Amino acid sequence: MQHQKKAPHPDYDEPIISESQGVRYLHFNSEWIQGAMRVARPEKLEFEYTQQMMAWLLFLAPPADRSVGILGLGAGSLTRFCQHHFDSDIVTVEWNPQVTAICESAFELRQTASCRVVHEDANDWVLDPLNENGYGALMVDLYDYTAQGPVCSSERFYQGCRRVCAELGVVTINLFGHHGSFRKNIRNIRRAFDDRVILFPETVDGNRIVIAFTGPPLEVTLEQLRQRAKRVQSLYRLPATGWLRTLLQENGKTGSLVRF
Template sequence: MRVLYRNKSEQHELKVYDTKRLYEEQGHFRVLEFSNEAVQGAMDLSRPERIVLEYPRAMVHLMERNASNYESVYIIGHGIGTLPTYLSKKQVKVAELDEEVLEISRTFFNYAGNDVSVGDGRDLLQQEPSGAYDYIVVDAFTAEGTPKQLISIPFFKIVKEKLRTDGMVMLNVFGRAGNDQLVNAIHTTLCELFEYTRSFALPVETEDEQQNRILVASDQPIAFQTRHMAGFVEQELGEGYVIQD
């Protein structure tokens, strides 16, 4: 590992490094890591256009499978700019709380997009027109996980207002494998407002591990093909509580 940058911003402990091994793959990778060694983005330096991590690949499939002619996407949480870069031919707006993360994406990961607003994603989304978006993606983290203000009933009411009638919200979340109380609560909260929900998870070996999940909600049926979900499999979640502010 060769560390290129290390700092503590107001929001995160930040580290950028190059490595020849990422998870089980050999290659030449550049990684952005937040607090607790949480990988927030990775670039294949040999093939910069490639989407390395599984969850954005799965999200792209869900977008293209459910609305192949979609045009507008709002993303809360920028990271290295993987999704905005892939969606550069679409109408994309991004909210990022930490200005330093945006600068890192430009300096170390060659992010060239311009439509990124620095500020609280919930407040910025509230300012958008009603019914403006085909997809809203929540991919924001602090050291404690997804901020509560981005998983509550009041927030999801804002999301629903900003989505088109057939639009979809997708969340990238982490929780304990098996019966995670917070993940169950996020799912239950989504069920309060949306007709259809689905949960997908990357398989892990034990229930003590942290598991990456994608939660999806819409008022229209949600389609997917397992072979295009980058290893994510559908998962049934338990009943949880409804999250308020």
Template sequence: MDLEGKEERIVAEVQDPFGLIRVLEIGDYRFLEFGEAIEQSCTFIADPSWLEYDYTRAMFLGALCHPAPETALFLGLGAGTLTQACLKFLVLEDVEVIELRPDVPRLAMEHMGLVDDPRLTIRIGDALELLHSAETADLIFLDLYTDQGPAAGHLAWAFLEQCQQRLNPGGWLVINQWASNDGKPLGAALLRGLYHRHYWECPVKEGNVILFIPADLEQQFEPQAVRQRAEALAPHLGYSLLPLLDSVRGAT
């Protein structure tokens, strides 16, 4: 993505009780921002299911831990690019999104290419309060960020425990976690204790660490099976997930 010298255009701007939401267009891309220039999501206008950043590609890689997911739950929508990719490239039957700010899905649909798919249900509210009423799922994606950084849920023991408990047997929880200065995920000590060190990490160049957490201790990360799924999807995605797969490590 080369945006040097490209003109910046404000497409939409909304003030809600949580602050400012802005959609910017630069060249072939649109960006969803919270607050003062805090980028949340990036959409390639020509293909809203294209995952531009490594952290979203790594989260999609986490979805490939499951051999045949039918249901997915997204905690936090952003521009919806990861949701779009999962709807397009996975054989999902039902997808639920919980998003705090009502203007986010509206802006995503009006300006970021999010499609109103019949398999997609969006609920507005706080994921920490609504998670208990969500359907269980094969895949759960946790990506709750504000203009100040990760929301409280990323370090809330009871909530993170509940996320794992909402997984169907064989399911996977995928968390977009900030990285600390030592390269470990934010809250590493809490995560190790909560999940019994039984999870895998995928560090990405944006400075985040994506976590792959199975539903139970019997499940293992199977790199060869994930590799085969990634290789099969590469011609459709237009990029390879294998460099990210090669960086996956055990819990630190």
């Protein structure tokens, strides 16, 4: 199944959709999948990497006094999940208004006063002083139609991400572990966040999720983390206890007291 659109703006990649076995997919005129939605359960995160993008919940509850930010709408998976589960205000930054339109018509996107899409360049948005310290959590998933290297990857961009969550926050970033841009991105992320960074191992699809921390150093007992992971798993049906084991092992975090 394909969704017919008018001729695209020359600066935008043209979104199309396909569907198979109850899952609807978003593409940008290529075979690369940009996002997916299980039609019977629109709020479910279909891919392992989108689930891992929510791993900030291991360290921070959904903020009540600040917003949740998402850079890159894709098929709206992260936006739908947050809207379904959180009372926080949710702001999604998307460059291409055609993506927003197709998400509204085919991917159950429902904009409200507390869940809105902003059509802006993500690089400009993170550098806007109006967004400084306005977000408790920020998820960064910025890819063009090739779905390989992030379209925003400079140290200055990641410094902007840090400022968005300056006082106390967690940023998750989707990278491709096998892509040539990976090392450059990791280097720039580590510099921007003073090396307060941990990583998931690469998924079977090649995604590698980075978690970066802002604000004062975080020191928590292993038992507190375990209890938090159990709560996240119960509340959101996410594999949080497995995340915790993987992250501790992958990043050499040992002992009864863990620092981030």
